[in-house]
Amino acid sequence: MFAFSVKRILQAMIVMLIISFIGFAIKHNFGDPVRELVGERVTPAERAEIRESLGLNDPFVTQYVRFLGAAMHGDLGQSYFFKRPTTDVIIDKAPATLELVFCAAMIIILLSVPLGIHAAIRPKSWLSRFTMGTSIVGVSMPVFLTAILLIYIFSVELHWLPSFGRGETVTLFGWWESGLFTWDGLKHLIMPSVALSSIMLPLFIRLIRSEMMEVLESEYVKYAWAKGLKPWRIWIVHAFKNTLLPVITVGGVQLGIMVAFTILTETVFQWQGMGSMFIESVERADTSLMVAYLVFVGFVFVIVNTVVDIIYGLVNPTVRVAGRR
Numbered sequence: 001m002f003a004f005s006v007k008r009i010l011q012a013m014i015v016m017l018i019i020s021f022i023g024f025a026i027k028h029n030f031g032d033p034v035r036e037l038v039g040e041r042v043t044p045a046e047r048a049e050i051r052e053s054l055g056l057n058d059p060f061v062t063q064y065v066r067f068l069g070a071a072m073h074g075d076l077g078q079s080y081f082f083k084r085p086t087t088d089v090i091i092d093k094a095p096a097t098l099e100l101v102f103c104a105a106m107i108i109i110l111l112s113v114p115l116g117i118h119a120a121i122r123p124k125s126w127l128s129r130f131t132m133g134t135s136i137v138g139v140s141m142p143v144f145l146t147a148i149l150l151i152y153i154f155s156v157e158l159h160w161l162p163s164f165g166r167g168e169t170v171t172l173f174g175w176w177e178s179g180l181f182t183w184d185g186l187k188h189l190i191m192p193s194v195a196l197s198s199i200m201l202p203l204f205i206r207l208i209r210s211e212m213m214e215v216l217e218s219e220y221v222k223y224a225w226a227k228g229l230k231p232w233r234i235w236i237v238h239a240f241k242n243t244l245l246p247v248i249t250v251g252g253v254q255l256g257i258m259v260a261f262t263i264l265t266e267t268v269f270q271w272q273g274m275g276s277m278f279i280e281s282v283e284r285a286d287t288s289l290m291v292a293y294l295v296f297v298g299f300v301f302v303i304v305n306t307v308v309d310i311i312y313g314l315v316n317p318t319v320r321v322a323g324r325r
Contacts, residue, residue: 005310008310009306012302012305015298016299016302017068019294019298020068022294024064024068024291026290026294027077027287027288027291075087076288076292076295077288077291078288079281079288079289079292080284080285080286080288080289081280081281082286086291087292089289090274090277091175093272093276093277094274096166096177096179096273096274097259097273097275099189100189100192100193100262100265100266100271101258101262103180103189103193104196104197104258105197105258107193107197108200112204112205112208113208115131116204116207116208116212117240118131119205119208119209120216121212121235123213132206134202135201136202138201139202139203139206141198143195143261143264144264147192147195147264147265150191150195151163151268151269154191155191161190163191163269164270164271165269165272166179166189167179167184167187167189168182169182170185191269192269192271195265195268195269196258196261200258203250203254204247204250204251207246207247208247211243211246211247212239212243215239215242215243218242220238221239245312248308248311249308252304252307253305253308255304256297256305259274259300259301262274263275263276263279267279277293278290278293
């Protein structure tokens with residue numbers, strides 16, 4: 001298991017190296033940093049002097065090695081608009097996005113598991129038919145359309161929930177602005193979480209249903225029925241436990257995708273997280289902040305997938321054996 005983990009970690013480092021190279025290439029070829037820093041009233045001679053002082057006249061490889069060395073120490077550059085280190089800006093915006101992803105993931109887990117199991121066990125019941133029919137609609141609808149529909153129903157027509165912002169927050173650990181511990185913050189969190197979860201919830205329901213229906217036809221489940229075990233034990237211990245392997249794999253990938261998909265959700269709900277920050281950085285041509293966001297999201301993808309691979313190796317030893325072969 002140690003060799004398997006080391007191999008996955010090395011692969012993760014290589015992927016992060018590639019992501020950093022792509023990010024720096026975008027920064028190097030997109031816009032003029034000097035123009036964003038000083039505006040239009042600076043003379044060409046002063047611009048040339050600033051470019052030289054920033055090292056922008058150095059060869060591409062030299063600049064990338066310098067960028068990589070700074071990135072290894074947590075320095076991803078200076079935001080041209082906020083006039084602050086990009087890592088500080090991302091740290092300020094990250095709690096809002098992470099809370100949104102966490103609540104959406106909880107909705108997905110709490111709904112997809114029981115609904116997927118029920119749809120596999122009782123495929124002809126009215127609840128299963130309704131669930132599968134609704135999941136088709138959910139897969140087809142884009143997240144921004146779901147968000148707008150929720151705002152129209154629950155904010156415009158019913159006046160039950162607020163339509164934008166994070167509401168009242170409390171400060172935790174001296175820097176984490178959280179809305180999970182206030183009633184107003186929770187009300188503001190409901191619709192964005194539901195909208196974001198609508199991307200993955202139908203997928204997970206259908207995945208759990210299909211995998212569990214396949215497991216229920218396996219020989220060891222038939223043997224468990226023949227032994228006279230209780231139905232709940234067969235469904236949960238024997239069937240659902242073996243259904244989790246592909247669900248864990250897909251779940252790890254989709255969790256990283258949800259972090260990226262917050263761009264649309266945060267834009268509609270004016271949720272001040274990393275997604276709306278990225279949109280603002282594109283509008284302002286803040287290339288340093290754009291690259292920092294891309295590297296951060298890539299880092300989340302890599303970390304989540306590496307952890308999932310290691311967990312998958314713990315759950316299913318045949319993966320480690322196949323990897324050695």
